[in-house]
Amino acid sequence: MSKIIASSAIRGAHKILDYAREKYRISLEKFGPEYEIGFPNTAYYLPIIYAITGIDVSKIKDIEKVLEICSRLIPPPVSEKTHLPYLAPALDAGMATLFAEEIIEAIRYLEEPDFYLADKEDVELDKGKIWLGAANDVIFRKRGVEFVDGTAPGFAAVIGAAPDTETAAKIALELQERNLYVFMCAHSKNSTFTEQLIEAGTQIGWPTRLVPFGPHISACVFAIGFACKVAMAFGGIKPGEFRKNLIYNKDRTYAFILALGEVTDEWFANAAGAINWGFPTISDTSIPQILPTGICTYEHVVSSIPHNQIVQKAIEVRGLKVTVSKVPIPVAYGPAFEGERVRGEDIYLEMGGGRTIAVEWTTSKGMEEVEDGRVDVIGKDVTDVEPGSRLHFAMVAEVAGRRFQEDFEPILERQNHHLINQAQGIMHIGQRDIAWIRISKQAVEKGFKLKHIGRIIHAKYHQEFGAIFDKVQIKIYTDEEKVKEILKLARASYAQRDARIEGMTDESVDTFYSCILCQSFAPSHVCIISPERTGLCGAYNWLDCKAAYEINPEGPNQPVKKGECIDEKLGQFKGCNDYVYKASRQKIERVSLYSLMVDPMTTCGCCECIAAILPMCNGIMTVDRDFTDMTPCGMKFTTLAGAVGGGAQTPGFLGHSKYNITQRKFLKGDGGFLRLVWMPKRLKEELREKIKKRAQELGVPNFIDMIADETVAKTEEEVLEYISQKGHPCLNLEPLL
């Protein structure tokens, strides 16, 4: 029965293209051909058009040629009797639909600049602003990383609205529990899925993965555009390489469309377009189905699925395997709840955050001292206090096991933050003795108590780190005196750990670790992680990798024997080169751990910062991904990331973590830390103490003031002027080029 689908899709495509043409005509008249057009803060122009055709639409006049392509792509309507084959023409028409919709949405940004909350991750309910529109590159990269490392396996583009708010909230929760992003657009029967969730009291926005793109069907392009950008940013796929982009997404981005409500011609046109990326449509109404496989991994359109089965069905149709974490607590649990906030009126109990003590400590014990799964709450619990109360908090996780090492204590402990934060209605910030926990009224209503924090720790430690320990028991104290006692013990332990890490150098070990976690999205990228070069994403240090290898010897972190040192200054080792050559699938032959000039390490695109050479200054600048303005090298972060991401080796540029900046081997091969001439002010402030300390070591105590930032220098010339004035040491270093 897919003739009906093809016919509708082609009809829908005609309607949408006609509308885009009309919009173009009006905007051309109103703004003129040279007027700038595009989505906010992105280097990917209109991303679908850019990814598929390579055309960078930046002015109104550029729309013309895209519309011409659309006209060629959309076939005449399917005839009733003895028709010509329609699948391929319908897919082409679907693609044209998405091009036309990007044009429509781009013109909307011009005509109604306030329609979407540009550059925002959260909605502003009080102001009635609920539509976020296109993800800018900062949001895209931050969220894209979760696709790459697997925390988010894909997204559901929800089109339309559920029959009622309760069903909408249920579907959203189920999708969240499966770690999927939910991109919402279009409306059905005067309602939207987004508004239904708001009504149900569900928190929406990027942090909870429930993203309200827009109320029109054309907002569907923000979802597909996101996928196009993933392929370009992390997959190293060039604009215009349409086939590669489409296949990349079919194989790696597990996205699908959930169509809720009556499916219109326009919806069919969008669904047909999405099939090009291998994204199938699952609908709750009785539309025809397309079950034969081939373009998508499995079925293309599946319909009449009851709401209580629709999420499970969608995941199956898309061919996705998601392990839902089962944690014995009375609230929902999963990464999608990490970004949820507990504020003001909603707070039942607060611990830490400066007002009370909150400390978390994971420590090892003897096997006989630990009773696995035991959780003791010593002191007052939620049931003992009034709503809006505060308590002190100390949690000790006592771990035992034959394979457990002291080095693993901080690794497990550091997980506490996101493990606890993933519980719905519980907010967790910080770690060690600066932890901060809020428990919401809603969670307490559902029966959440302090022991459940212990249950989370017990269950998740076992799920994720079961290979390196055998038993864990948790003690939670809220009694002030006892809490202070624990705080003292914990602080002593922290100091000891820090000293140990501090003393660890690349020379002190004979084995580094690899990280190829991101190869699911960037197939030729390989990270080499040494004690003095943490992973460029900021998430993995040498000890983490060591533990990860113990946990899963077949996993993405493998030991790499340093082997013979080829170049001490650049940090080139035979063992690393051999490994990288193999693991990059023969794409990268050599890699320096300490240089951006000679054989720099590749990046998947997840890097926290990108360093770039400023030749006139004889120095190096670095920029973090939260800085969206132009940098002195003439490129914004996102353009830089586009140039170095996707596993390519680009001398002169290097992806790295924030922490790495003050590690002793940073840029050692190129003259070291003292090459640093520019960084964004906010980053400088964030790292102030560390920078000062490192500069002290190098004998330039006022070095931090010599580093230019955007408040004093926007161009390379201005940086040069500033550093000359300050007498920056890099001016006396040997020439970089």
Add this chain to the structure above:
Amino acid sequence: MDKDYTASIDSATIDLIEKAKKEEIETIFSRAEEIKPCPIGVEESCCKICAMGPCRLPRSKRESRKERTGVCGATIDTIVARNFARKVAAGVAAHSDHAREVAETFLKTARGETQGFSIKDELKLIAVALDFGINVDGKDTKEIAIELGERVLEEFGKQKGELTYIKKAPVSRQEIWKRLGVIPRGIDREVVEIMHRTHMGVDQDYKHILLQTTRCALADGWGGSMISTELQDIMFNTPVPVMGSINLGVLKEDEVNIVVHGHEPLLPELLVLATKDPELKSLAEKVGAKGINLAGMCCSANEVLMRHGIPCAGNFLQQELAIITGAVELMTVDIQCEMQGLKNVAECFHTKLITTSDRAKIEGAIHIEFHPDKGLDTAKKILRLAIENYPNRRHNVYIPSQIQETVVGFSHETINYLLGGLFRASYRPLNDNIINGRIRGIAGVVGCNNVRTTHDLGHITLTKELIKHDVLVLTTGCAAMACGKAGLLVPEAAKKYAGPGLSEVCEAVGIPPVLHMGACVDNSRILIAATAMVKEGGLGNDISDLPAAGAAPEWMSEKALAIGHYFVTSGIFTVFGTTWPTLGSDKVTEHLFHEFEEMYKGMWAYEPDPIKAAHRMIAHIDKKRKALGIDKTKERVLFDMDMRRSLG
């Protein structure tokens, strides 16, 4: 007189056979009743290659004559193999000489020396030029086309090395050919060598003769025929799906009817162009006709049908019947499959029979030779002749009402597009649905009509049986036209005749369950499609691994044997109907039917019953499915991040 329902399953055909009978006009159908096939010749137990014979060596019922040899001592195996080889050589020669004509016209067109022709598909020109190792950088269309034309013509007279297109086959197939020493060196050379080896007293080892037969047949499938298809696509456009109509009902009572019959698309292309000439249009009006109606017959019809939607009057056995309608002003014939009997039939009516090829004249017919340099002039001259002949209609005109819509034009490139659109074009959906069992396999049903069997019955019975069992059918030539008339070339046929799996896939893509891929010279498209399926992955490493089979249930021409032989030696199990030309020798038959499977992983079979033939093909397809491990349904694989990482 009772209607002769055994002659054909097509009622238009039956009606006109009746008309002929009534009007006492001799046709192939009446002649077939007079002449029976020679019982010795039918199994090729006769050697007449030297003047010491002919030696007739039928099977003897007497035990004493167990050893059957000719006067020179040639065994029955040698004799049968030689006869078979010569038939294949003739078929190869026919296709390749057709190709040579196309190549010469192509080169002239490239040089700007033809009238009415041009390079239409520039993308395909570049693709083919690259196949021939031509550096296209910085060259314009004309330069590339000239270079390609010259290179292609060299293929015919090449003396050593390998034909260029051999490397288009899957590598494992090329290895088999290499091991057996059957890779053709040049097209003409392999034909000549067969004629030499089968001369009196040369090659007298049947297996050795059949090796050269293979080398010769491959020079057709991966040589002449393929060249012809590719160059025709470049000059006339690669076919894309178009609507057409078929059967004698396409002739029009009140228009000037011209039937183009034969195999070369060159003149027909120009006739299509000439019908748009305003001068000729007004001339037609002047003689009282409402228009000029061009209709095709046989493979010329397939060519213009696929590229222009020009209606098709019918297949081989309907050629005389078209004239018997009394409505045909003029019929042009070029080469191959035109019966000399046309002359007598035409004489009974006002119809002018025009021969157009410098290689084929018919005694008594008007000869207007086609030359590409003044091709359009010739086309107009012919049309004028037809128009002027319109007032001469003198007999009762009877045009049967039968007319059937068709969707045709499934070139390899088009199938690739149809399965995924412009952006995701690939054979993946086809392979996927074969793997998941919706489509059981692929069958090529091709070939002629044969008056010794009911017209179209074999094609239609076999094809319907195959699609009923979820086998997707690719068809060409007269088989394709039979399918068209029977209503199998429309998308609606899927629901009506195909099994549930095939029907579902057809519905999804919007295609008929039987795909018309062109003329008989276009069987090379099937080889390319099969190769594309192998390269897409998941269905083995060679054409012989595919769940696929071929058939020619109503074959009669030597070309069919050439096609069958290159199918078989390309790894496809192929079943022929009507009769089989090696039955005189058990050893030769055993070699072709069984030992070939060891050698080429593809073998011949003979089965005149189309239902049984279909089930032999299905059994073979099932055997291949089992070997591929796709005979059982597999669990759905769900992907996690580790699996995505390992994609590479």
